[in-house]
Amino acid sequence: MSESSVYGLMAEFDSAQELVKAAHKTHDAGYKKIDAFSPFPVEGLADAIGFRKNMVPFVVLVGGIIGGLSGYLLQYYVAVMTYPVNVGGRPYHSWPSFIIVTFEMTILFAGLSAVFGMLALNGLPMPYHPVFNVAEFAKASENKFFLVVFSSDPKYDGARTREFLKGLAPRAISEVPS
Protein backbone atom coordinates (compact mmCIF):
# COMPACT_ATOMS: atom_id res chain seq x y z
CA MET A 1 0.00 0.00 0.00
CA SER A 2 1.50 3.33 -0.93
CA GLU A 3 1.69 5.97 1.80
CA SER A 4 -0.55 8.40 -0.04
CA SER A 5 -3.53 6.08 0.40
CA VAL A 6 -2.92 5.78 4.14
CA TYR A 7 -4.86 8.18 6.32
CA GLY A 8 -2.81 7.49 9.43
CA LEU A 9 -2.00 5.07 12.21
CA MET A 10 -4.48 4.31 14.96
CA ALA A 11 -3.56 3.13 18.44
CA GLU A 12 -6.18 1.65 20.74
CA PHE A 13 -6.16 2.12 24.53
CA ASP A 14 -8.18 0.73 27.40
CA SER A 15 -8.56 3.79 29.60
CA ALA A 16 -8.82 7.54 29.47
CA GLN A 17 -5.65 8.03 31.52
CA GLU A 18 -3.61 5.88 29.14
CA LEU A 19 -4.96 7.85 26.21
CA VAL A 20 -4.14 11.22 27.78
CA LYS A 21 -0.64 10.01 28.66
CA ALA A 22 -0.05 8.59 25.19
CA ALA A 23 -1.39 11.76 23.56
CA HIS A 24 0.99 13.86 25.64
CA LYS A 25 3.95 11.72 24.67
CA THR A 26 3.02 11.74 20.98
CA HIS A 27 2.62 15.49 20.98
CA ASP A 28 5.90 15.94 22.83
CA ALA A 29 7.62 13.65 20.32
CA GLY A 30 6.88 16.24 17.68
CA TYR A 31 3.74 14.87 16.03
CA LYS A 32 1.39 17.82 15.59
CA LYS A 33 -1.31 16.39 13.31
CA ILE A 34 -2.92 13.98 15.73
CA ASP A 35 -6.42 13.38 16.98
CA ALA A 36 -7.97 11.44 19.85
CA PHE A 37 -11.33 9.72 20.20
CA SER A 38 -13.12 8.69 23.38
CA PRO A 39 -16.64 7.57 24.34
CA PHE A 40 -17.01 10.53 26.73
CA PRO A 41 -15.37 13.92 27.23
CA VAL A 42 -11.98 13.46 28.89
CA GLU A 43 -10.55 16.32 30.88
CA GLY A 44 -7.11 17.38 29.68
CA LEU A 45 -7.30 15.43 26.42
CA ALA A 46 -7.77 18.48 24.20
CA ASP A 47 -4.75 20.01 25.91
CA ALA A 48 -2.74 16.83 25.39
CA ILE A 49 -3.17 16.77 21.61
CA GLY A 50 -2.20 20.44 21.45
CA PHE A 51 -5.67 21.84 20.89
CA ARG A 52 -5.34 25.15 22.73
CA LYS A 53 -7.55 27.73 21.12
CA ASN A 54 -10.78 27.45 19.22
CA MET A 55 -12.28 30.06 16.97
CA VAL A 56 -15.90 29.77 18.13
CA PRO A 57 -15.77 32.78 20.52
CA PHE A 58 -14.44 34.96 17.69
CA VAL A 59 -17.14 33.75 15.29
CA VAL A 60 -19.79 34.46 17.94
CA LEU A 61 -18.40 37.96 18.54
CA VAL A 62 -18.42 38.79 14.83
CA GLY A 63 -21.91 37.31 14.46
CA GLY A 64 -23.17 39.33 17.41
CA ILE A 65 -21.72 42.58 16.08
CA ILE A 66 -23.18 41.98 12.62
CA GLY A 67 -26.56 41.15 14.17
CA GLY A 68 -26.58 44.24 16.37
CA LEU A 69 -25.51 46.55 13.55
CA SER A 70 -28.03 45.12 11.09
CA GLY A 71 -30.81 45.41 13.68
CA TYR A 72 -30.00 49.01 14.43
CA LEU A 73 -29.39 50.06 10.84
CA LEU A 74 -32.57 48.38 9.61
CA GLN A 75 -34.61 50.40 12.10
CA TYR A 76 -32.69 53.55 11.26
CA TYR A 77 -33.29 52.97 7.56
CA VAL A 78 -37.02 52.46 8.06
CA ALA A 79 -37.73 55.04 10.77
CA VAL A 80 -35.47 57.85 9.57
CA MET A 81 -34.90 57.44 5.83
CA THR A 82 -37.74 55.63 4.06
CA TYR A 83 -40.82 55.84 6.26
CA PRO A 84 -40.50 58.54 8.91
CA VAL A 85 -43.53 58.73 11.24
CA ASN A 86 -43.97 61.42 13.86
CA VAL A 87 -44.69 59.60 17.14
CA GLY A 88 -45.63 62.02 19.91
CA GLY A 89 -43.21 64.63 18.60
CA ARG A 90 -40.18 62.47 19.23
CA PRO A 91 -37.19 62.66 16.89
CA TYR A 92 -37.18 60.15 14.04
CA HIS A 93 -33.89 58.82 15.26
CA SER A 94 -35.19 57.78 18.70
CA TRP A 95 -32.35 55.49 19.70
CA PRO A 96 -33.83 54.21 23.00
CA SER A 97 -36.66 52.48 21.16
CA PHE A 98 -34.19 50.91 18.71
CA ILE A 99 -32.22 49.20 21.46
CA ILE A 100 -34.58 46.28 22.10
CA VAL A 101 -34.53 45.00 18.53
CA THR A 102 -30.79 45.68 18.33
CA PHE A 103 -30.29 43.62 21.49
CA GLU A 104 -32.47 40.76 20.26
CA MET A 105 -30.75 40.69 16.86
CA THR A 106 -27.37 40.59 18.61
CA ILE A 107 -28.48 37.56 20.64
CA LEU A 108 -30.04 35.85 17.62
CA PHE A 109 -27.02 36.28 15.35
CA ALA A 110 -24.57 35.41 18.11
CA GLY A 111 -26.57 32.26 18.92
CA LEU A 112 -26.82 31.16 15.30
CA SER A 113 -23.12 31.93 14.76
CA ALA A 114 -22.29 29.76 17.77
CA VAL A 115 -24.20 26.77 16.40
CA PHE A 116 -23.26 27.04 12.74
CA GLY A 117 -19.75 28.31 13.46
CA MET A 118 -19.13 25.32 15.71
CA LEU A 119 -20.47 22.93 13.04
CA ALA A 120 -18.40 24.56 10.29
CA LEU A 121 -15.20 24.61 12.37
CA ASN A 122 -15.71 20.93 13.16
CA GLY A 123 -16.11 20.25 9.44
CA LEU A 124 -19.65 18.98 9.99
CA PRO A 125 -21.69 17.49 8.44
CA MET A 126 -19.09 14.91 7.43
CA PRO A 127 -20.63 11.91 5.67
CA TYR A 128 -17.29 10.10 5.24
CA HIS A 129 -14.41 9.76 7.64
CA PRO A 130 -11.51 7.32 7.09
CA VAL A 131 -11.27 6.23 10.76
CA PHE A 132 -14.45 4.21 10.30
CA ASN A 133 -12.54 1.97 7.86
CA VAL A 134 -11.02 0.33 10.93
CA ALA A 135 -13.59 -2.12 12.30
CA GLU A 136 -12.48 -1.75 15.95
CA PHE A 137 -13.18 1.97 15.81
CA ALA A 138 -16.88 1.25 16.47
CA LYS A 139 -15.81 0.75 20.09
CA ALA A 140 -14.90 4.44 20.31
CA SER A 141 -18.53 4.98 21.26
CA GLU A 142 -18.46 2.15 23.80
CA ASN A 143 -15.40 1.56 25.95
CA LYS A 144 -12.22 2.07 23.93
CA PHE A 145 -9.96 5.06 23.47
CA PHE A 146 -8.13 5.84 20.23
CA LEU A 147 -5.23 7.98 19.17
CA VAL A 148 -4.62 8.70 15.48
CA VAL A 149 -1.44 10.10 13.92
CA PHE A 150 -2.25 11.47 10.48
CA SER A 151 -0.05 10.58 7.55
CA SER A 152 -0.08 14.26 6.59
CA ASP A 153 2.12 15.04 9.59
CA PRO A 154 5.61 16.00 8.32
CA LYS A 155 7.19 13.68 10.87
CA TYR A 156 5.03 10.75 9.77
CA ASP A 157 6.89 7.69 8.52
CA GLY A 158 4.99 4.39 8.27
CA ALA A 159 7.49 2.12 9.98
CA ARG A 160 9.02 4.58 12.44
CA THR A 161 5.70 5.98 13.61
CA ARG A 162 4.43 2.44 14.16
CA GLU A 163 7.52 1.73 16.27
CA PHE A 164 6.93 4.87 18.27
CA LEU A 165 3.25 4.05 18.90
CA LYS A 166 4.26 0.54 20.03
CA GLY A 167 6.38 2.19 22.70
CA LEU A 168 3.19 3.70 24.16
CA ALA A 169 1.95 0.17 24.93
CA PRO A 170 -1.42 0.30 23.17
CA ARG A 171 -3.73 -2.69 22.97
CA ALA A 172 -3.52 -2.66 19.18
CA ILE A 173 -2.23 -0.56 16.28
CA SER A 174 -4.05 -0.41 12.97
CA GLU A 175 -3.34 1.35 9.72
CA VAL A 176 -6.20 3.59 8.64
CA PRO A 177 -6.80 3.47 4.87
CA SER A 178 -8.04 6.73 3.45
Added chain:
Amino acid sequence: MTTATMNKADLMAPTVAQTMQQRSLVIGVLGAIASVVGAVKAPESFYSAYLTVFMLGLGLSLGCMAVLMLYHLVGGAWGTVIRRIMEAGMMTLPLMAVLFVPILLNLARLYAWARPEDLAKDPKLADIAHTYLNFNGTLTRAIIYFALWIGMAFLLNRWSTAQDSAEAKDQSTLRFRALSAPGLVIYSLTISFAVIDWVMSLQARWISTIYGLIFIAGQALAAFCFAVLIESILGKRKPMSEYLKPTEVHDHGKFMLAFVMVWAYFNFSQWLIIWAGNLPEEIPWFMRRMQGGWGTVGVFLAIFHFAVPFALLLSRQFKRRAGSLVWLASWLILMRIVDLWWHIEPSASLHHDTVHVSWTFFAVLAGIGGLWMAYFFRNLRARPLLAVYAPQTLRLLEPSHE
Protein backbone atom coordinates in the same frame (compact mmCIF):
# COMPACT_ATOMS: atom_id res chain seq x y z
CA MET B 1 -4.44 17.92 49.24
CA THR B 2 -6.46 14.76 49.71
CA THR B 3 -9.36 14.19 52.03
CA ALA B 4 -7.23 11.95 54.19
CA THR B 5 -4.69 14.62 55.05
CA MET B 6 -7.21 17.43 55.25
CA ASN B 7 -8.08 18.75 58.64
CA LYS B 8 -9.62 21.85 60.13
CA ALA B 9 -6.36 23.54 61.08
CA ASP B 10 -5.11 23.33 57.48
CA LEU B 11 -8.21 25.08 56.25
CA MET B 12 -8.18 28.13 58.50
CA ALA B 13 -7.81 31.58 56.91
CA PRO B 14 -4.19 32.73 56.53
CA THR B 15 -2.73 35.39 58.84
CA VAL B 16 -3.32 38.07 56.21
CA ALA B 17 -6.98 37.95 57.24
CA GLN B 18 -6.04 38.96 60.76
CA THR B 19 -3.94 41.84 59.47
CA MET B 20 -6.80 42.98 57.26
CA GLN B 21 -9.22 42.74 60.17
CA GLN B 22 -7.02 44.93 62.39
CA ARG B 23 -6.45 47.53 59.67
CA SER B 24 -10.14 47.61 58.76
CA LEU B 25 -11.02 48.10 62.40
CA VAL B 26 -8.62 51.04 62.72
CA ILE B 27 -10.00 52.64 59.54
CA GLY B 28 -13.54 51.90 60.71
CA VAL B 29 -13.08 53.47 64.14
CA LEU B 30 -11.36 56.57 62.73
CA GLY B 31 -14.08 56.85 60.08
CA ALA B 32 -16.79 56.44 62.69
CA ILE B 33 -15.32 59.28 64.76
CA ALA B 34 -15.10 61.46 61.64
CA SER B 35 -18.70 60.52 60.82
CA VAL B 36 -19.92 61.66 64.22
CA VAL B 37 -18.12 64.96 63.64
CA GLY B 38 -19.74 65.13 60.20
CA ALA B 39 -23.19 64.44 61.58
CA VAL B 40 -22.79 67.34 63.99
CA LYS B 41 -20.90 69.84 61.79
CA ALA B 42 -22.45 69.16 58.37
CA PRO B 43 -25.80 67.42 58.89
CA GLU B 44 -27.20 68.75 55.58
CA SER B 45 -24.73 66.66 53.57
CA PHE B 46 -24.14 63.90 56.10
CA TYR B 47 -27.37 61.91 56.04
CA SER B 48 -27.63 61.32 52.29
CA ALA B 49 -24.00 60.19 52.33
CA TYR B 50 -24.80 57.92 55.27
CA LEU B 51 -27.79 56.42 53.46
CA THR B 52 -25.68 55.79 50.34
CA VAL B 53 -22.95 53.96 52.22
CA PHE B 54 -25.52 52.15 54.35
CA MET B 55 -27.16 50.82 51.17
CA LEU B 56 -23.74 49.73 49.90
CA GLY B 57 -22.99 47.76 53.08
CA LEU B 58 -26.49 46.32 53.21
CA GLY B 59 -26.24 45.41 49.52
CA LEU B 60 -23.02 43.50 50.13
CA SER B 61 -24.46 41.63 53.12
CA LEU B 62 -27.70 40.74 51.35
CA GLY B 63 -25.95 40.04 48.06
CA CYS B 64 -23.76 37.51 49.89
CA MET B 65 -26.89 35.92 51.37
CA ALA B 66 -28.64 35.74 48.00
CA VAL B 67 -25.59 34.24 46.26
CA LEU B 68 -25.27 31.69 49.05
CA MET B 69 -28.94 30.72 48.66
CA LEU B 70 -28.48 30.45 44.91
CA TYR B 71 -25.53 28.16 45.53
CA HIS B 72 -27.53 25.94 47.88
CA LEU B 73 -30.20 25.60 45.20
CA VAL B 74 -28.08 24.98 42.12
CA GLY B 75 -24.78 23.73 43.58
CA GLY B 76 -21.44 23.81 41.78
CA ALA B 77 -17.79 24.14 42.67
CA TRP B 78 -17.97 27.90 42.02
CA GLY B 79 -20.00 28.20 45.21
CA THR B 80 -18.19 25.65 47.33
CA VAL B 81 -14.97 27.70 47.11
CA ILE B 82 -16.61 31.00 48.11
CA ARG B 83 -19.29 29.65 50.42
CA ARG B 84 -17.55 30.66 53.64
CA ILE B 85 -16.81 34.11 52.19
CA MET B 86 -20.51 34.57 51.42
CA GLU B 87 -21.47 33.33 54.88
CA ALA B 88 -19.03 35.67 56.60
CA GLY B 89 -20.41 38.50 54.46
CA MET B 90 -24.06 37.87 55.24
CA MET B 91 -23.35 37.50 58.96
CA THR B 92 -22.55 41.22 59.04
CA LEU B 93 -26.33 41.82 58.86
CA PRO B 94 -26.61 42.52 62.64
CA LEU B 95 -24.17 45.42 62.12
CA MET B 96 -26.35 46.77 59.30
CA ALA B 97 -29.41 46.53 61.56
CA VAL B 98 -27.64 48.65 64.18
CA LEU B 99 -26.46 51.09 61.51
CA PHE B 100 -30.06 51.58 60.40
CA VAL B 101 -30.93 53.28 63.70
CA PRO B 102 -29.35 56.66 62.80
CA ILE B 103 -31.48 56.73 59.63
CA LEU B 104 -34.63 55.91 61.56
CA LEU B 105 -33.93 58.66 64.08
CA ASN B 106 -33.30 61.27 61.37
CA LEU B 107 -36.05 60.53 58.84
CA ALA B 108 -36.95 64.21 58.54
CA ARG B 109 -33.45 65.03 57.30
CA LEU B 110 -33.85 62.67 54.35
CA TYR B 111 -37.50 62.19 53.45
CA ALA B 112 -40.10 64.79 52.52
CA TRP B 113 -42.82 62.51 53.87
CA ALA B 114 -41.31 62.84 57.35
CA ARG B 115 -41.33 66.66 57.28
CA PRO B 116 -44.60 68.23 58.44
CA GLU B 117 -43.89 71.45 56.48
CA ASP B 118 -43.68 69.46 53.21
CA LEU B 119 -46.83 67.49 54.02
CA ALA B 120 -48.72 70.72 54.61
CA LYS B 121 -47.88 71.82 51.04
CA ASP B 122 -48.83 68.51 49.41
CA PRO B 123 -52.12 66.90 50.56
CA LYS B 124 -51.61 63.78 48.43
CA LEU B 125 -48.22 63.22 50.02
CA ALA B 126 -49.86 63.74 53.41
CA ASP B 127 -52.25 60.90 52.53
CA ILE B 128 -49.37 58.60 51.62
CA ALA B 129 -47.54 59.58 54.78
CA HIS B 130 -50.61 58.95 56.85
CA THR B 131 -51.20 55.43 55.55
CA TYR B 132 -47.78 54.04 54.69
CA LEU B 133 -44.71 56.24 54.78
CA ASN B 134 -44.44 57.30 58.41
CA PHE B 135 -42.21 56.64 61.40
CA ASN B 136 -44.22 53.76 62.86
CA GLY B 137 -44.64 52.09 59.48
CA THR B 138 -40.95 52.44 58.65
CA LEU B 139 -39.95 51.10 62.04
CA THR B 140 -42.33 48.13 61.88
CA ARG B 141 -41.32 47.18 58.37
CA ALA B 142 -37.60 47.58 59.13
CA ILE B 143 -38.01 45.21 62.08
CA ILE B 144 -39.70 42.67 59.79
CA TYR B 145 -37.05 42.97 57.07
CA PHE B 146 -34.12 42.64 59.44
CA ALA B 147 -35.76 39.85 61.45
CA LEU B 148 -36.29 37.81 58.27
CA TRP B 149 -32.82 38.53 56.87
CA ILE B 150 -30.95 37.90 60.10
CA GLY B 151 -33.11 34.86 60.87
CA MET B 152 -32.41 33.22 57.52
CA ALA B 153 -28.72 34.15 57.63
CA PHE B 154 -28.41 32.82 61.16
CA LEU B 155 -29.94 29.43 60.27
CA LEU B 156 -27.88 28.94 57.10
CA ASN B 157 -24.76 29.91 59.01
CA ARG B 158 -25.46 27.62 61.99
CA TRP B 159 -26.15 24.61 59.77
CA SER B 160 -22.95 25.38 57.92
CA THR B 161 -20.97 25.39 61.17
CA ALA B 162 -22.45 21.98 61.97
CA GLN B 163 -20.80 20.65 58.80
CA ASP B 164 -17.39 21.32 60.32
CA SER B 165 -17.67 18.43 62.74
CA ALA B 166 -17.30 14.79 61.80
CA GLU B 167 -20.63 13.81 63.37
CA ALA B 168 -22.42 15.77 60.67
CA LYS B 169 -20.80 13.71 57.95
CA ASP B 170 -23.95 12.03 56.70
CA GLN B 171 -26.09 15.11 56.85
CA SER B 172 -27.84 15.88 53.61
CA THR B 173 -27.94 19.30 52.06
CA LEU B 174 -31.74 19.15 52.09
CA ARG B 175 -32.42 21.70 54.82
CA PHE B 176 -30.19 24.26 53.12
CA ARG B 177 -32.24 23.90 49.97
CA ALA B 178 -35.53 23.85 51.87
CA LEU B 179 -34.70 27.26 53.33
CA SER B 180 -32.97 28.77 50.30
CA ALA B 181 -35.84 28.32 47.85
CA PRO B 182 -38.40 30.33 49.83
CA GLY B 183 -35.48 32.39 51.14
CA LEU B 184 -34.72 33.84 47.71
CA VAL B 185 -38.38 34.74 47.25
CA ILE B 186 -38.49 36.36 50.70
CA TYR B 187 -35.27 38.20 49.94
CA SER B 188 -36.51 39.65 46.65
CA LEU B 189 -39.82 40.73 48.16
CA THR B 190 -38.36 42.25 51.33
CA ILE B 191 -35.54 44.09 49.55
CA SER B 192 -38.08 45.49 47.06
CA PHE B 193 -40.17 46.85 49.92
CA ALA B 194 -37.07 48.02 51.77
CA VAL B 195 -35.76 50.08 48.85
CA ILE B 196 -39.22 51.59 48.40
CA ASP B 197 -39.09 52.67 52.06
CA TRP B 198 -35.50 53.82 52.17
CA VAL B 199 -34.51 54.94 48.66
CA MET B 200 -37.44 55.31 46.27
CA SER B 201 -39.46 57.33 48.79
CA LEU B 202 -36.77 60.04 48.73
CA GLN B 203 -38.87 61.25 45.81
CA ALA B 204 -42.13 60.19 47.43
CA ARG B 205 -44.50 60.83 44.55
CA TRP B 206 -42.42 58.90 42.04
CA ILE B 207 -43.07 55.20 41.41
CA SER B 208 -41.18 52.58 39.43
CA THR B 209 -42.12 48.90 39.58
CA ILE B 210 -38.70 47.66 38.47
CA TYR B 211 -36.89 49.62 41.18
CA GLY B 212 -36.34 46.70 43.57
CA LEU B 213 -34.96 44.52 40.79
CA ILE B 214 -32.33 47.14 39.92
CA PHE B 215 -31.07 46.91 43.49
CA ILE B 216 -31.18 43.11 43.51
CA ALA B 217 -29.01 42.99 40.38
CA GLY B 218 -26.60 45.49 41.94
CA GLN B 219 -26.39 43.54 45.20
CA ALA B 220 -25.68 40.23 43.49
CA LEU B 221 -23.05 41.94 41.33
CA ALA B 222 -21.45 43.51 44.40
CA ALA B 223 -21.35 40.12 46.14
CA PHE B 224 -19.57 38.41 43.23
CA CYS B 225 -17.11 41.30 42.88
CA PHE B 226 -16.46 41.08 46.60
CA ALA B 227 -15.88 37.32 46.33
CA VAL B 228 -13.33 37.87 43.55
CA LEU B 229 -11.65 40.57 45.63
CA ILE B 230 -11.31 38.29 48.65
CA GLU B 231 -10.22 35.27 46.62
CA SER B 232 -7.52 37.35 44.96
CA ILE B 233 -6.11 38.02 48.43
CA LEU B 234 -6.59 34.54 49.90
CA GLY B 235 -6.06 32.60 46.65
CA LYS B 236 -2.32 33.26 46.66
CA ARG B 237 -1.95 31.64 50.07
CA LYS B 238 -2.70 28.29 51.62
CA PRO B 239 -5.24 26.82 51.99
CA MET B 240 -7.15 28.50 49.18
CA SER B 241 -4.27 28.22 46.71
CA GLU B 242 -4.74 24.44 46.96
CA TYR B 243 -8.33 24.35 45.79
CA LEU B 244 -9.13 27.56 43.91
CA LYS B 245 -8.75 26.74 40.21
CA PRO B 246 -9.06 28.94 37.11
CA THR B 247 -12.35 27.18 36.33
CA GLU B 248 -13.98 28.58 39.47
CA VAL B 249 -12.56 32.08 38.95
CA HIS B 250 -13.88 31.83 35.39
CA ASP B 251 -17.35 31.03 36.78
CA HIS B 252 -17.23 34.05 39.08
CA GLY B 253 -16.27 36.16 36.08
CA LYS B 254 -19.25 34.77 34.16
CA PHE B 255 -21.55 35.69 37.04
CA MET B 256 -20.08 39.21 37.02
CA LEU B 257 -20.79 39.46 33.30
CA ALA B 258 -24.34 38.18 33.82
CA PHE B 259 -25.13 40.66 36.59
CA VAL B 260 -23.47 43.58 34.79
CA MET B 261 -25.86 42.81 31.94
CA VAL B 262 -28.89 42.29 34.20
CA TRP B 263 -28.16 45.59 35.97
CA ALA B 264 -27.99 47.40 32.62
CA TYR B 265 -31.07 45.58 31.35
CA PHE B 266 -33.23 46.62 34.33
CA ASN B 267 -31.97 50.19 34.29
CA PHE B 268 -32.53 50.50 30.58
CA SER B 269 -36.03 48.99 30.86
CA GLN B 270 -36.94 51.60 33.45
CA TRP B 271 -35.51 54.37 31.30
CA LEU B 272 -37.15 53.13 28.09
CA ILE B 273 -40.62 52.75 29.60
CA ILE B 274 -40.56 56.14 31.31
CA TRP B 275 -39.06 57.78 28.21
CA ALA B 276 -41.66 56.18 25.91
CA GLY B 277 -44.58 57.00 28.23
CA ASN B 278 -43.36 60.55 28.83
CA LEU B 279 -45.88 61.07 31.63
CA PRO B 280 -45.60 64.06 33.98
CA GLU B 281 -45.76 61.92 37.15
CA GLU B 282 -43.01 59.57 35.94
CA ILE B 283 -40.39 61.75 34.29
CA PRO B 284 -39.31 64.00 37.21
CA TRP B 285 -36.96 61.32 38.51
CA PHE B 286 -35.02 61.28 35.25
CA MET B 287 -35.38 65.03 34.70
CA ARG B 288 -33.67 65.54 38.03
CA ARG B 289 -30.90 63.15 36.97
CA MET B 290 -30.30 64.89 33.64
CA GLN B 291 -29.80 68.37 35.13
CA GLY B 292 -26.55 69.88 36.27
CA GLY B 293 -23.76 67.33 36.38
CA TRP B 294 -26.06 64.40 37.15
CA GLY B 295 -26.56 63.65 33.45
CA THR B 296 -22.80 63.26 33.09
CA VAL B 297 -22.76 60.88 36.06
CA GLY B 298 -25.53 58.85 34.40
CA VAL B 299 -23.61 58.57 31.11
CA PHE B 300 -20.47 57.74 33.10
CA LEU B 301 -22.37 54.87 34.76
CA ALA B 302 -23.67 53.58 31.42
CA ILE B 303 -20.11 53.46 30.09
CA PHE B 304 -18.15 52.34 33.16
CA HIS B 305 -20.74 50.31 35.05
CA PHE B 306 -21.87 48.56 31.88
CA ALA B 307 -20.19 49.04 28.49
CA VAL B 308 -16.50 48.77 29.42
CA PRO B 309 -16.89 45.97 32.02
CA PHE B 310 -19.14 44.14 29.56
CA ALA B 311 -16.54 44.32 26.79
CA LEU B 312 -13.73 43.22 29.14
CA LEU B 313 -15.74 40.35 30.58
CA LEU B 314 -16.35 38.91 27.11
CA SER B 315 -12.75 37.72 27.11
CA ARG B 316 -12.25 34.20 28.40
CA GLN B 317 -8.61 34.78 29.33
CA PHE B 318 -9.56 37.86 31.33
CA LYS B 319 -12.13 35.96 33.38
CA ARG B 320 -9.87 33.01 34.16
CA ARG B 321 -7.16 34.99 35.95
CA ALA B 322 -8.01 36.24 39.42
CA GLY B 323 -5.12 38.68 39.03
CA SER B 324 -6.79 40.53 36.15
CA LEU B 325 -10.40 39.98 37.21
CA VAL B 326 -9.81 41.57 40.62
CA TRP B 327 -9.10 44.97 39.05
CA LEU B 328 -12.46 44.99 37.34
CA ALA B 329 -14.15 43.63 40.49
CA SER B 330 -12.72 46.48 42.57
CA TRP B 331 -13.72 48.97 39.89
CA LEU B 332 -17.27 47.62 39.82
CA ILE B 333 -17.57 47.93 43.60
CA LEU B 334 -16.57 51.57 43.15
CA MET B 335 -19.22 51.84 40.42
CA ARG B 336 -21.77 50.37 42.82
CA ILE B 337 -21.04 53.30 45.15
CA VAL B 338 -21.43 55.80 42.30
CA ASP B 339 -24.67 54.13 41.20
CA LEU B 340 -26.15 54.26 44.70
CA TRP B 341 -24.99 57.85 45.04
CA TRP B 342 -26.69 58.67 41.70
CA HIS B 343 -29.89 57.05 43.00
CA ILE B 344 -29.88 58.79 46.37
CA GLU B 345 -28.08 62.14 46.23
CA PRO B 346 -30.14 63.93 43.51
CA SER B 347 -33.38 63.13 45.35
CA ALA B 348 -31.99 63.89 48.79
CA SER B 349 -30.55 67.27 47.80
CA LEU B 350 -33.36 68.66 45.68
CA HIS B 351 -32.42 72.22 46.66
CA HIS B 352 -29.04 72.39 44.92
CA ASP B 353 -28.39 71.52 41.32
CA THR B 354 -24.67 70.96 41.08
CA VAL B 355 -22.94 67.66 41.67
CA HIS B 356 -20.72 67.78 44.69
CA VAL B 357 -19.17 65.27 47.06
CA SER B 358 -18.86 66.35 50.66
CA TRP B 359 -16.04 65.21 52.92
CA THR B 360 -18.65 63.53 55.11
CA PHE B 361 -19.14 60.97 52.34
CA PHE B 362 -15.57 59.72 52.70
CA ALA B 363 -15.85 59.77 56.49
CA VAL B 364 -18.93 57.52 56.38
CA LEU B 365 -17.37 55.31 53.71
CA ALA B 366 -14.34 54.74 55.92
CA GLY B 367 -16.51 54.28 59.00
CA ILE B 368 -19.14 51.84 57.71
CA GLY B 369 -16.75 50.24 55.21
CA GLY B 370 -14.05 49.65 57.82
CA LEU B 371 -16.41 48.27 60.43
CA TRP B 372 -18.10 46.03 57.86
CA MET B 373 -14.77 44.62 56.65
CA ALA B 374 -13.48 44.10 60.21
CA TYR B 375 -16.68 42.23 61.08
CA PHE B 376 -16.42 40.23 57.87
CA PHE B 377 -12.83 39.13 58.56
CA ARG B 378 -13.73 38.28 62.15
CA ASN B 379 -16.48 35.98 60.85
CA LEU B 380 -14.23 34.52 58.19
CA ARG B 381 -11.42 33.70 60.60
CA ALA B 382 -13.71 31.96 63.06
CA ARG B 383 -14.10 28.86 60.90
CA PRO B 384 -12.25 26.86 58.21
CA LEU B 385 -12.45 28.34 54.69
CA LEU B 386 -14.39 25.27 53.53
CA ALA B 387 -17.25 23.54 55.32
CA VAL B 388 -15.03 20.58 56.19
CA TYR B 389 -17.49 17.69 56.10
CA ALA B 390 -19.99 19.07 53.62
CA PRO B 391 -20.55 16.65 50.72
CA GLN B 392 -19.72 19.39 48.21
CA THR B 393 -16.35 19.97 49.89
CA LEU B 394 -15.45 16.31 49.62
CA ARG B 395 -16.31 16.41 45.92
CA LEU B 396 -14.23 19.56 45.47
CA LEU B 397 -11.14 17.99 46.97
CA GLU B 398 -11.41 14.80 44.90
CA PRO B 399 -9.46 14.94 41.64
CA SER B 400 -11.91 15.02 38.75
CA HIS B 401 -10.97 11.77 36.96
CA GLU B 402 -8.94 9.05 38.59
